[in-house]
Amino acid sequence: MSDAAQPTAAEVRAAAEAIKTALDRHLAAVERRSGEDDPAVYEAFNQLAAAAEVYDELLYDRYDEVTPFEIPGAEDALPPYAGPEEPNAISVLIRRDYAVAEPQRLLAQAQRVEAAEYELVGAADDEGAGTVPGALGILFGEFEPDEIASRHKEFGLEEGDSTLWVTAADEPAEPGEWLEAPFEQVDPQRVVCRFDVSAVFDEDVSDGIDEEDELEFDGISDEDEDLESLDADR
Template sequence: MSEPTAPTAADVRSAADALKAAIDAHLAAVEGRSDESDPAVRTAFLAMAAAAESYDDALYDTYNEVTPFEIPSQYPESAADPDNPEAISVLIRRDYQIEHPGRLLGAARGLAAGAVDPELDISTVSGSLAALFDVFDPDEIHNRSDELGLLPGDGTTWVLASDPEAVADEQWFEDPFSDTDPERIVCRFDVIGDEEDDEYFDTFAEDGAEDEIDGIEVV
């Protein structure tokens, strides 16, 4: 396979012209947008970002020179509008006390016949937990908590507006809970033990205005 050729001076000039055109197109989209979430602006923004990155790469490869641009990887906050989300992320936290370690280890051993990763050491609590979560999804773990020796504690579920491209980008696996901006909450549901947290609804809503549907607050 042949090595890719380095960009020429003409390629750099062409990338610069493409960036100028993308800037003009973005400005035109902003000037003519119908509302804050006009998709034409988002499309123009992403095209401008791609053109800027292409120019930045060509300039560096040809002249060993850099630009002052910080190329964004996604569209900013308006693409994650909690009032009109284009995508969502659901963050769930459930706390448990390990009330019966022996029951936990026994449950893991009961699944050992072909269901558990043989590399997991199910003679330990941590290995048994890993085995059980490998076999059951979190909802099944919760439903079987007594059988597994777990005592449910508090829990919370946050539904956040997200950028569609960020949702499709698997790089978020490296730090899945870093972007938990409360401003992007679509709705949130808190449980204290087995009881709904009534105080939450009094303290979270701004100016005392809130809509509650079966324990879910729509922000």
């Protein structure tokens, strides 16, 4: 950024004062809160987050410094629930991320599934289990997502973040109504609850026992466990 475009010291100071004001408003809203999902607290939280973001940007642009804290923005928090008190229907939205850690293991598992189906139907896809996209299609077509999640190591996958949202609806959707765009038009105010799993939340420190030691203590190694799982499938 050029010097002409940099914020002035007065602008940075004004942004700092805005944070102080937003902090006072947030504390006052918390002290007066009427319940767990008080809209006034939610609004004050968003105002504080916005003020902090502006200050952080100006501080960096002017002085090449950052703040030692981070306040999540409004997009990171759900608004208070405003759906029906007694929902007639719910939708469960699930996202699970995986890294393809061992492509050869993934391909081998898909080839086993494909070979078993070939014996039954007498036809096989020459390219299906020979590529990673084809193998993923075979495995996710054969196993339920929950089984994939519980056996992900067997399939050469490594777990990433996951989230589950339960949203309320007035009536069940018509069959086939949302299949073209299943995750669009989600109203955040109708989210009954959500559950997030992420490595950024895992701050527990082991008590001096690493994973390898723990597996040896159990009398089985990770490799042996995987081989036994593969044998059990035969």
